[in-house]
Amino acid sequence: MLGVGGLAGPLGRAALFIGLIGAFFGMVSAITGTYNEDEKVLRLLPRFAYLGMFGAIAAFACMEWAMITRDFSLAYVQKVGSWSTPAIFNFTAVWSALEGSILMWILVLACLTAGIAFKYRKKLNDPMVGWAMATMFFVGIFFFILTLGPANPFREGAAGVLDGPGPNPLLQNHILVVFHPPILYAGYVGMTVPFAFAIGALITGRVGEGWLVETRRWALISWGFLTLGIILGSWWSYEVLGWSGVWAWDPVENASFIPWLTGTAYIHSVLVQERRGMLRVWNLSLLIATFSLTILGTFLTRSGVLNSVHAFSDSSIGPYLLTFFAIIVVVSVGLIGWRGDRLRAPGTIDSPMSREGAFLANNVIFSVFAFVVLLGTVFPLIIEALQNRQLVVGEPFFDKLAVPVGLTLLFLMCIAPVLPWRKASGELLSQRLFWPAWGGIAALGLSVALGATGFEPLLTFAFGGFAGGAAVRQLALATRRQGLRGLVGRANGGMVVHIGVIVIAVALAASNSYTHSQELILKKGVVARYGGHTFELTGFTTTTDARRTAIAADIRVDGGKTYGPAVTKFKSMGTNIGTPSVKTSFVNDIYMTLEPPVKVTSDSAKIKVFIKPMVMWLWIGGLLMGVGTLLAAFPGTRRRKPTDPTSALVPVDAPL
Amino acid sequence: MNRLKSKPVWMLMAVLFVALLSVGTTRDKGPLTQSDRIDAITKRIACPTCDGESVYVSRASAAESIRRQVARDVAAGTKSDDQIIGSIADTFKAQVLLVPRATGIDSLVWVLPIAVFVSAVAGLWSAFRRWKKSNYGEATADDVALVQKLLADDPRDEDNV
Known part of the structure; x- marks a missing residue:
């Protein structure tokens, strides 16, 4: 052998x-x-x-x-x-x-x-x-x-x-390691295709809309893989790391999230170029940024300059990646500068209250979001370089800035789907937003009735209801016209993606704001109560094989099934790895970890119980985003070519 | 139907929104249990031996040790959250805050995002002003014909409006 x-x-x-x-x-x-x-x-x-x-x-x-x-x-x-x-x-x-x-x-x-x-x-x-x-x-x-x-x-x-x-023991603890990295890489690497066509368009000077049409589906599917990869990574983090969360603003997480943000901005703003021939430089810049940020992210997390619980490596590839990143940026910016004359947009945006105006606002917010995450990720490096001092930029910083940005994006999702191209009147908005807005009020009323508190989560639920109403309204109109066929196509598939995003936003707000935890010392045969649930230690299960010894506390939850939060010792590494056990439902998860010291011979065990509302909806939202991406990638009923103008061309010598 | 969607109904909606938000916000009582308070505090403290993780997230022994100290302080009930974090900083003699200070060069991490956002909004505002000036105003006969043709295709299609 x-x-x-x-x-x-x-x-x-x-x-x-x-x-x-x-x-x-x-x-x-x-x-x-x-x-x-x-x-x-x-x-x-x-x-x-x-x-x-x-x-x-x-x-x-x-x-x-x-x-x-x-x-x-x-x-x-x-x-x-x-x-x-x-x-x-x-x-x-x-x-x-x-x-x-x-x-x-x-x-x-x-x-x-x-x-x-x-x-x-x-x-x-x-x-x-x-x-x-x-x-x-x-x-x-x-x-x-x-x-x-x-x-x-x-x-x-x-x-x-x-x-x-x-x-690494963390990578032999859960089946998601089979799917998460390949899917994430498919997303990362897939962004090379639209980037390559963008470079092709710049070199040939054919910076019109043709190259966009060629690469739209590649960009969308790569974005879909990136989305799915990020969500699977969050799921892995939740199931394996034992702190009960899905996102910690860790450098590796950020490295995947930053290109996702610029990619998301691109798949919105590209519609403005296809429809109105505008934002040419901006779209090229977003694509170049998305691709180069995948390289920069790989440099930051794989070269050892930033450490992370997800990195699993430290190497000498840093200078190579940095040089490659610099080449991409310099060549791309050089090409944009060279083709500047052809990149001038032929049209103008009539009003901020239009679909293209909303896309522009969306792009500003997404770009600022990407900048915030990038800055927070590299800021410790900057401080170390300038002042030779260690600094940690962690979750509270990102949360503080991400929450208002996220709420603004959610608000845009309330308004943007009903906006027409070119210009919207107040009366038209009042007509189209009426029922979605009531959706927001209903969601807010329901949340308050169920006992929800806190300004930010409540605002998220209200905007979630509003944005959900706007997306459902679009889908209802489309399916009324075309039946189920109305769900297919860029705009309507996009609305399914929106619903997925809304579900994730609401689930994140609920699980982050209303998680409660308690350490319980369980004694065999004695039922403990917490958060409306019962926990009973029935014994310990020890599993030993050539690579590890796992001790699980058998805990009967609510008098039913037994769950086994465990501590596993990997013999070759001598590392103790906690493995949480989760009882999942549509309403909340009961997340249990076994806390040290663990003694099999004793008749008691210390566990930490987290009651986390709505976590399952994160994965359902992710699934909806995936389905929506697939629907958006298939051509809908095309009434006209995407590159057809929506108004007649204005003669060059028209009076100003 | 138009009357239903009139200004007073929108006003009613706004009032309901503010009222419901006020009710929900004002009854927020903060952490429910000692354990919740420990979680809230440890989320703000960096694990001194980890790679940028908070004490709440980390499973390292240093993080365990800090969690125990925070739990003791919370159980004693004599210190505020900030005082507990201060005492951790004194004990570990290390950078324990996960949020950079708003003074000196550290403040850049707060200032730059705001500066970028303000510049982007200002840029958009100026672009819209420029575009408004350069707009040609009246629709041409070809524009009108194009819109009429699209509306004739499907007058209910909002994409055509």
Whole structure:
């Protein structure tokens, strides 16, 4: 077994080299073929893209093979492999640290590049496609170099190592590690496609609306993956970390959230460009920002400059990522400056009280939000650099600024869906907002009747009801016209996404504001009460296997099912990991953790109980956002092309 | 129906909104239990040995130790939340606040977001003023024809209005 496994290293390195060759010659062919308008050369692009994909898939397969066969000749397997790791977590161990994560990045990127080459195989002579392909290959080259250099997963390890510690215990505790990282990476890497087309549009000077139409669906689906990845990460955090929360404004969380914010701004503002031909520079900037922020976020969290409970790595790739980030920013800004004359918007926005006005306001808020999160994340670095002093910027800072920003966005979601393009009159708004506004009053009244308190949560519930009413109104109008078909398409799928966001906002406000907790010392056979629930210790269950010893307190909740909050000791690391146990319902979660000291021989256990309202609605909201994204990605009933003007063109010599 | 959506009804709605919000806000009594108060305080304190986590979030032993000290102070009931945090800072001789101060260079983290927001709003305001000046005013005959054609397609479609 070891003999066969020993081939994984050389084969993996060879596969990465093949991938690099594919990407390099792909980029050279794309540039020379497009520049010289040489169709023969351009026809080679798909082959190079497929070669890159082959290299990436083969390298990933080699790494999986090395992990499965426990090939401890590789340093990476020595770091995250172990004979005692169960098969499923051994499979996911490949992306449990930096080198494997970068390998997964290159896998997704190479597959996307091949997908683009296939989709546009008959349009390769279009210079915009050619330059977009060159950009994709360029990004690919960078990541192949990373995997062959500072983040090489196939580097040989020390001789004589026969076993390893396995992945971080937090990464072998929950099934979500199978889904969360790949989905998040699909979102991150997917943003390369619209970025590449934006660069293609800038180089060719075709900065009109054509490139947007080409990439709209790619951007939307990547955004959907990013959304889903973030929500699954929150779920993992909730189920594994044991502090009962879903979001702690940790640098790794922020690194995924910042591009999500700019991406969200983009998928709104792009509609203004498609419809009115405006905001060209802004949309290009948002796309470039989204892509470059994924690189900056990776630099911040993977280079060791900022630490995080989610980082699971510390490496020397920092300078590479920083240089790549700088190249992207400088080249992109340079191209925008170069094409400045063609980027001037041909139209104007008539009134702030219009759909495009609302999108602009939305963009301002999203951009400020992204800036706040970025500033809070890097501020400790700035202070350390300037004053050589440690500073922590944590949850209270982000909460203080995020709550008003979030409420403003929620308020915009009340108004924006009913606004027409160009200009809205007061009378029209009064007509369209009437019932949604009553939805807000009803939600507020219901919350107060149920005993809700606090200014911010109550405002969230009121705006949630209002915004929900506005979204439902849009969907009702669409389905009345077109039946269920009315749910499909950008605008109406977007409304389903809005409903998902509203559900998440309300659930977050409720769970953050009305969580109550209590430490309980339970004695066997004695029923304790807290928060309207009963808790009874029935015993302890000890599970021992080659990698860990887990002690769970068996607690019967409300006289029914038994739950087992546990403390697990991983033998190879000597680390104690608490594993919460959660009784979930639509109304609230009962979240239990086993607190030290834990003595199996005693007849008592100390647990901490958190009663958390509405947590399940966070995941339901996430699901709604995913469904809405899918609905938005499919074309709705198109009454006109998205690039058609909504008013006749004004002659150039029209009087001012 | 139009009468239903008249100004007085909107006024009624506004009054209801303010009244309900006032009722809900004024009956807020803060943390319910000692444990809730411990949670509220530990959310404001940085774990001294962790990577930017709060004591509330962290499972590290230093965080456990601080939680126990906060629990003792809360149980004693003689100190305010700020005094408890102050005593933790004295004990651990480390940066324990998770919120930067609003003085010196630290204040930049508060000032910059506000400055960016104000600049963005000012930029938007100036853009709208510019756009308003450059608008051509009256719709052309082609504009009118285009709108009429779209409305004829589907007069109920708000997207066409």
